Amino acid sequence: MNTPLYKALIQHARRNSHSFHVPGHHNGDVFFDDAKSIFNPLLTIDVTELAGLDDLHHPTGVIKEAQELVSQLYGSAESFFLVNGTTVGNLAMILSVCEPGDTILVQRNCHKSVFHAVDLAGAEPVYLAPDIDAALHVPTHVPLDTIKEALAAYPDAKGLVLTNPTYYGHSADLTEIISEAHRYGIPVLVDEAHGAHFVLGEPFPVSALKMGADIVVQSAHKTLPAMTMGSYLHLNSSCRIDRDRVAEYLTRLQSSSPSYPIMASLDIARAYVEHIIEEQKLSDILQRIQSLKQTFDSLTNAEAVKPADPRIITDPLKLTIRSKRGHSGYTLQNILERVNIFTELADENQVLLVLPLGGKRRINVETIKSIDEEIEKMPPDQMFVSAEWGAQPVTVLPYQKKVLQTFKKEYVDFDEAAGRLNADDIIPYPPGIPMIMAGERMTKESVQKLSRLISMKTHVQGNMKIKEKQLLVYIEEEKS
Numbered sequence: 001m002n003t004p005l006y007k008a009l010i011q012h013a014r015r016n017s018h019s020f021h022v023p024g025h026h027n028g029d030v031f032f033d034d035a036k037s038i039f040n041p042l043l044t045i046d047v048t049e050l051a052g053l054d055d056l057h058h059p060t061g062v063i064k065e066a067q068e069l070v071s072q073l074y075g076s077a078e079s080f081f082l083v084n085g086t087t088v089g090n091l092a093m094i095l096s097v098c099e100p101g102d103t104i105l106v107q108r109n110c111h112k113s114v115f116h117a118v119d120l121a122g123a124e125p126v127y128l129a130p131d132i133d134a135a136l137h138v139p140t141h142v143p144l145d146t147i148k149e150a151l152a153a154y155p156d157a158k159g160l161v162l163t164n165p166t167y168y169g170h171s172a173d174l175t176e177i178i179s180e181a182h183r184y185g186i187p188v189l190v191d192e193a194h195g196a197h198f199v200l201g202e203p204f205p206v207s208a209l210k211m212g213a214d215i216v217v218q219s220a221h222k223t224l225p226a227m228t229m230g231s232y233l234h235l236n237s238s239c240r241i242d243r244d245r246v247a248e249y250l251t252r253l254q255s256s257s258p259s260y261p262i263m264a265s266l267d268i269a270r271a272y273v274e275h276i277i278e279e280q281k282l283s284d285i286l287q288r289i290q291s292l293k294q295t296f297d298s299l300t301n302a303e304a305v306k307p308a309d310p311r312i313i314t315d316p317l318k319l320t321i322r323s324k325r326g327h328s329g330y331t332l333q334n335i336l337e338r339v340n341i342f343t344e345l346a347d348e349n350q351v352l353l354v355l356p357l358g359g360k361r362r363i364n365v366e367t368i369k370s371i372d373e374e375i376e377k378m379p380p381d382q383m384f385v386s387a388e389w390g391a392q393p394v395t396v397l398p399y400q401k402k403v404l405q406t407f408k409k410e411y412v413d414f415d416e417a418a419g420r421l422n423a424d425d426i427i428p429y430p431p432g433i434p435m436i437m438a439g440e441r442m443t444k445e446s447v448q449k450l451s452r453l454i455s456m457k458t459h460v461q462g463n464m465k466i467k468e469k470q471l472l473v474y475i476e477e478e479k480s
């Protein structure tokens, strides 16, 4: 296992040194005994920038080496370790390309961190509506025609931000889209949070890095064996973005005490991918995944669902299951939890499972089969409603952000909200895609959908009164 950072940490831990430095657990010595057995092995490598352990914010030693190994594997010009997830990568890449007032083209079904970045940059977003898949009723990718329309209307945009694959593992061919943006000299920034394993090649979809995107961020922790918050940011060799700006923003946005266990796990995750390739482990892993899928498929009362759009390639690590007896995804998720199966997310129609890239634990086939019985016990509650993003493929907010800031706000009941300007990001979580954003106008349909989600007890991030069916809206007639 070629893991320079992890190795240096282990060597340091073996010295059994006297710690007169942070963190305050002093190599695990200062810790409640009750919790020690769980935390202790990790605390021995939870150190700080000691001699030989390099510095994430100015890497010249083992962190630099570990990052270079990532870059070699992914074929990037340069790769960075992130200790605050793809969230911080999205923030840094967007802040690196735009200044206040600049226009940026953004796929509307991006993760909230993308929109937060646009806000922090003070940029003006142009939203690009995604297609909705007819089988899964979830948003997928932005069609090429929409991209062309947006580029023609906003040729001075500072960037095009896309998400590929989606949370559901739906991946599109971005090659034409990327070259179209590049024709305008516009860099393409891709949130590939769910695609760190695409580097393994077929049958996984192609990474945006290979398709020519300028900058790509991946949550190693989502599909590779890395600790939560561990992500990679890659710059492509022909990157149209200033490398030093990206590095500077990462330094500003990430902790000055980055977690060594997280960084070490990023080193190990890369080695794990290399191990799969070198030892030709992929076919065994895929076989296991296939047999797991077959078991779910053999259920009488539930089925695996695939996208209707034949252009979409679904990541083999994702499995979407739907009840055949008219249950919402939320109810199906509850049913699965009763038999001790915990899933990644549920929506109105289905649940999403993230399958493991290897590992040893096997699930008993009987456990999966028992779902059939549990489904029969539950009354149906599914309403089968399709997602939608409105009629216009390319939209801007009714008011610029700086104008919005001048409006007063008030709470209104859901039944009075249609037609009003929403003043709060409303985000079902997961997947963390804002359903209605601050500055967007509420429609009858969006309020109805929100009302449905609340009554289904979906976890929705937003203002504190949302559960009381009240929404925060701007008063367009009144300046604060």
Ligand SMILES: Cc1ncc(COP(=O)(O)O)c(C=O)c1O
Residues within 6 Å of the ligand: 084, 085, 086, 087, 088, 110, 111, 113, 163, 166, 167, 191, 193, 194, 219, 229, 231, 430, 431, 432
């Ligand atoms: C598409 C997408 N982008 C970004 C993120 C944020 O990633 P992280 O949790 O690594 O910060 C998520 C999280 O779920 C996501 O689904």
